[in-house]
Amino acid sequence: MSEATRDAARRFLRDRWAVVGLAFLIALSLAALAAPWISAHVLHQSAFQLHMMDRVTLDGRSVDVVSPDGIPLGPNAHYPLGADLVGRDVLSRMLVGARLSLTVAALGTALAMAVGLLVGLLAGFYRGWADTVLSRFVDAMMSIPILLLAIALASVMRGGGVGVVILVLGLVNWTYLARIVRAEVLSLREREFVEAARALGASDASILIRHLVPNLVGSLVVFATLSLAGNILLESALSFLGVGIQPPLPSWGNMIQEGLTFYSVAWWIVLFPGLAILLTVVSLNLVGDGLRDALCPGSRGGSGT
Amino acid sequence: MIASALAAVALVCPLAGCAPRRTAIAYPAGSEGGPPKRGGHAIFVREEDPDYLDPALSYGTYSAAVDEALFHTLLDYDGVPGPAGAALHADLAVSLPEVREGGTLYAFRVRPDAKFGAPLHRHIVAADFKYAMERLFKVSSPSVAFYRRIVGAERALAGRDSVLPGVIARGDSLYFRLTQPDPTFIQVLSMPFTAPIAREMAEKYPGSMSQHTVATGPFQVAEFVPRRRLLLVRNPDYCGTPAWLDTFELRLGVTTTNGVALIRRGQIDGGFFDLPAADFARLRRDPYWSRQIDVADGLSTDYLFMNVRKPPFNDVRVRQAISWAIDRRAVLKVWAGKGVTAGEFVPLGMPGARALHAYEGPDLPRARRLLAAAGYPHGFETTLYGWTTHPGPLELTVIQQQLAEVGIRARLDLGESVGYTSMAQDTSRHIAFGIYQWTADYPDPSNFFDTLLNGRRIAALFNNDLSLFDDSHVNDAIERAMATADDSLRARRWTDVDRAVMREAPIVTLTHPYEARLYAPRLGGWYRHITRILKLEDLYVKSAPPPPALAAARASGERSVTPRPATARGTAR
Numbered sequence: 001m002s003e004a005t006r007d008a009a010r011r012f013l014r015d016r017w018a019v020v021g022l023a024f025l026i027a028l029s030l031a032a033l034a035a036p037w038i039s040a041h042v043l044h045q046s047a048f049q050l051h052m053m054d055r056v057t058l059d060g061r062s063v064d065v066v067s068p069d070g071i072p073l074g075p076n077a078h079y080p081l082g083a084d085l086v087g088r089d090v091l092s093r094m095l096v097g098a099r100l101s102l103t104v105a106a107l108g109t110a111l112a113m114a115v116g117l118l119v120g121l122l123a124g125f126y127r128g129w130a131d132t133v134l135s136r137f138v139d140a141m142m143s144i145p146i147l148l149l150a151i152a153l154a155s156v157m158r159g160g161g162v163g164v165v166i167l168v169l170g171l172v173n174w175t176y177l178a179r180i181v182r183a184e185v186l187s188l189r190e191r192e193f194v195e196a197a198r199a200l201g202a203s204d205a206s207i208l209i210r211h212l213v214p215n216l217v218g219s220l221v222v223f224a225t226l227s228l229a230g231n232i233l234l235e236s237a238l239s240f241l242g243v244g245i246q247p248p249l250p251s252w253g254n255m256i257q258e259g260l261t262f263y264s265v266a267w268w269i270v271l272f273p274g275l276a277i278l279l280t281v282v283s284l285n286l287v288g289d290g291l292r293d294a295l296c297p298g299s300r301g302g303s304g305t
Numbered sequence: 306m307i308a309s310a311l312a313a314v315a316l317v318c319p320l321a322g323c324a325p326r327r328t329a330i331a332y333p334a335g336s337e338g339g340p341p342k343r344g345g346h347a348i349f350v351r352e353e354d355p356d357y358l359d360p361a362l363s364y365g366t367y368s369a370a371v372d373e374a375l376f377h378t379l380l381d382y383d384g385v386p387g388p389a390g391a392a393l394h395a396d397l398a399v400s401l402p403e404v405r406e407g408g409t410l411y412a413f414r415v416r417p418d419a420k421f422g423a424p425l426h427r428h429i430v431a432a433d434f435k436y437a438m439e440r441l442f443k444v445s446s447p448s449v450a451f452y453r454r455i456v457g458a459e460r461a462l463a464g465r466d467s468v469l470p471g472v473i474a475r476g477d478s479l480y481f482r483l484t485q486p487d488p489t490f491i492q493v494l495s496m497p498f499t500a501p502i503a504r505e506m507a508e509k510y511p512g513s514m515s516q517h518t519v520a521t522g523p524f525q526v527a528e529f530v531p532r533r534r535l536l537l538v539r540n541p542d543y544c545g546t547p548a549w550l551d552t553f554e555l556r557l558g559v560t561t562t563n564g565v566a567l568i569r570r571g572q573i574d575g576g577f578f579d580l581p582a583a584d585f586a587r588l589r590r591d592p593y594w595s596r597q598i599d600v601a602d603g604l605s606t607d608y609l610f611m612n613v614r615k616p617p618f619n620d621v622r623v624r625q626a627i628s629w630a631i632d633r634r635a636v637l638k639v640w641a642g643k644g645v646t647a648g649e650f651v652p653l654g655m656p657g658a659r660a661l662h663a664y665e666g667p668d669l670p671r672a673r674r675l676l677a678a679a680g681y682p683h684g685f686e687t688t689l690y691g692w693t694t695h696p697g698p699l700e701l702t703v704i705q706q707q708l709a710e711v712g713i714r715a716r717l718d719l720g721e722s723v724g725y726t727s728m729a730q731d732t733s734r735h736i737a738f739g740i741y742q743w744t745a746d747y748p749d750p751s752n753f754f755d756t757l758l759n760g761r762r763i764a765a766l767f768n769n770d771l772s773l774f775d776d777s778h779v780n781d782a783i784e785r786a787m788a789t790a791d792d793s794l795r796a797r798r799w800t801d802v803d804r805a806v807m808r809e810a811p812i813v814t815l816t817h818p819y820e821a822r823l824y825a826p827r828l829g830g831w832y833r834h835i836t837r838i839l840k841l842e843d844l845y846v847k848s849a850p851p852p853p854a855l856a857a858a859r860a861s862g863e864r865s866v867t868p869r870p871a872t873a874r875g876t877a878r
Contacts, residue, residue: 049706050703050706052635052639052703069638069642070582070639070641071583071586085699086699086706155720246716246717246719247701247702247719248717258698261581263583264583264584264587265586
């Protein structure tokens with residue numbers, strides 16, 4: 001480990017809130033990874049099995065999991081976080097939903113990073129007409145509201161499943177990174193080490209990959225954490241609107257969507273997935289802030305005196 | 306537009322008639338109940354605007370309540386709840402029609418006191434009805450298929466003619482000549498589509514009749530501000546029984562959730578919406594509000610359709626297997642228990658309907674046997690289409706799980722409801738398997754079988770036979786039942802058609818969902834009419850104790866707001 005990396009790690013660990021956020025994310029990721037085993041053996045039932053007509057024994061009484069007028073059981077010994085409107089275990093679905101929400105958000109972020117990095121590198125490095133064309137395209141993309149664009153894309157590609165949601169998240173989020181990368185590359189390409197590489201006969205590809213990209217790692221990591229949070233929210237919004245993850249696959253967004261009209265009588269269906277989104281996004285933002293301070297100490301906002 | 310609406314208010318409002326704009330409703334002290342009294346102001350809410358205020362074009366379920374109060378026609382249904390409401394009486398006609406020439410000629414006389422409301426105030430003549438009927442075809446009204454048996458209608462439908470020789474107007478005498486007898490004709494004639502239209506207005510305002518309504522019913526429009534409010538006032542020119550209320554206000558852009566809260570806080574009288582399942586479950590247990598919920602058979606059937614021309618659904622055994630695989634009691638829970646399971650296509654509240662209890666199950670072994678016999682011992686994969694409107698996703702999730710139990714792996718593809726419906730009605734889209742719900746336009750089984758399963762009515766666009774079911778025996782049986790005048794024989798024939806449909810299973814009937822609506826305790830005259838969501842002219846204000854939330858607010862000293870009579874802008878006519 002280099003001295004710079006050790007310094008960055010020390011700075012990160014000094015930020016207590018960032019460490020708390022990281023701990024939460026690690027715990028959540030482990031629970032999500034273990035969801036198939038936890039759901040099958042520890043919790044009441046799997047996330048997909050319906051129990052509309054099931055009955056369970058509570059306090060010596062046999063009761064319907066979903067009452068004849070459609071109200072499910074709240075948190076109890078059989079269902080730690082309650083049952084949903086069709087009799088499924090909310091905790092199981094939340095864990096399976098975590099797998100899906102986190103995976104979709106992560107892959108969407110990776111796609112956005114790939115596209116954003118490529119466009120930013122090309123625009124910043126070559127300048128001239130390439131920069132003009134790419135930058136105007138980025139401006140045009142950014143002028144369209146993200147949610148509107150995402151809904152339009154998801155509607156056009158309807159029926160494509162989880163892959164479409166990942167594609168949509170990637171396609172609507174890359175523009176921010178492209179701008180950041182372009183600005184940094186415009187500055188880096190004038191630095192001495194790039195001049196030296198060029199003087200030694202290095203090709204454009206070599207300069208881009210071996211000299212510029214490593215200097216962008218800090219920005220990329222910060223973007224990744226913050227974008228991950230945004231993508232979790234966007235996926236939730238798409239699923240909430242019915243154009244994201246399709247039932248019966250659970251995502252935190254579509255769980256809220258399903259339970260929304262019942263919040264007054266079955267609050268647990270909405271509250272727990274909502275809390276999961278809140279805590280995850282807050283944790284990602286804390287970790288993102290911590291990484292930004294650790295990797296790019298000069299970038300902290302403030303009065304700058 | 307608004308200026309002309311205000312001018313209309315000035316013209317039509319009696320001095321103390323119009324209510325002010327944004328006021329809460331009043332709960333005057335007094336003994337509860339009593340006979341209806343004329344007067345008062347009722348406030349309802351609705352999220353969306355009415356689709357049209359034009360009788361030729363409006364076809365929205367909730368727009369109908371407004372249109373039916375504005376546009377009366379020759380006949381109207383009796384204002385009583387339940388099956389008795391299916392009886393018709395003369396409205397703008399002098400009497401029920403004289404049926405001649407073996408049921409192919411209907412003769413009416415228009416009432417001598419029938420008049421258009423403001424701004425025309427002129428006598429309605431038979432030619433106004435003829436003009437309205439011909440206009441239906443000119444403006445491509447969604448209703449035209451109902452009137453295709455009128456002589457000349459097929460030519461008008463094909464765009465080859467703009468007049469209907471089968472509608473004959475002579476002074477106050479009006480005749481409808483049909484190509485063949487049709488006992489349901491009297492019912493389709495009672496729909497607001499046939500309300501008279503003043504030619505001078507329609508020609509002066511082509512394409513904007515919704516902003517220039519001329520009422521023929523007990524109410525007329527005083528003000529319509531899209532996305533804000535629609536104010537109706539009693540129409541003094543209406544020749545039938547006048548409305549009890551002076552004014553009826555529909556506030557627009559109010560969500561269902563807010564609507565329920567406003568009713569409970571005593572600020573409005575009701576809303577044009579089905580009570581959400583959660584509110585229904587909660588309020589039905591509330592001793593005060595449970596009395597204010599109207600649960601009624603809305604004559605609906607919720608069903609799955611299967612394209613009988615595409616494999617695997619072209620095999621009747623596959624369709625029957627799906628019918629046996631569904632647990633309809635579980636599906637009903639998704640509807641908050643509002644309704645009954647459907648073992649027949651025709652809702653049980655329909656006159657002449659009979660419970661058949663087909664596919665009462667689920668019977669999973671039988672479903673698996675049928676699938677195996679059809680060559681699908683391990684089931685198959687398919688896509689099940691539907692809508693995202695509640696409870697669509699939940700209902701389809703339950704069905705998806707039940708189909709999985711017999712090996713049918715259905716992927717869900719859900720879309721927004723209007724887009725989904727037009728996609729399903731477009732035969733070129735070839736949706737093989739989806740969900741649909743139909744609510745009766747008029748109380749006769751023909752509105753289900755002829756409209757939804759008569760193969761001779763399959764069209765490329767706006768097609769309602771979503772299964773593309775075209776069985777000549779069933780088609781003949783439908784048309785034979787439609788042409789039967791004797792009620793009991795007709796009912797038996799419809800039952801036979803229903804049995805044949807259940808046997809052939811082009812559809813899987815799920816439930817007959819009921820409707821639930823919430824009304825303020827001071828409002829009287831609400832009931833679910835067999836074909837009308839609400840008859841606005843029957844509503845009245847009565848003395849009643851205020852809701853608990855309003856009483857608590859009053860006790861804590863909050864100032865209540867009482868409607869004040871509006872200042873008249875002009876002299877009463």
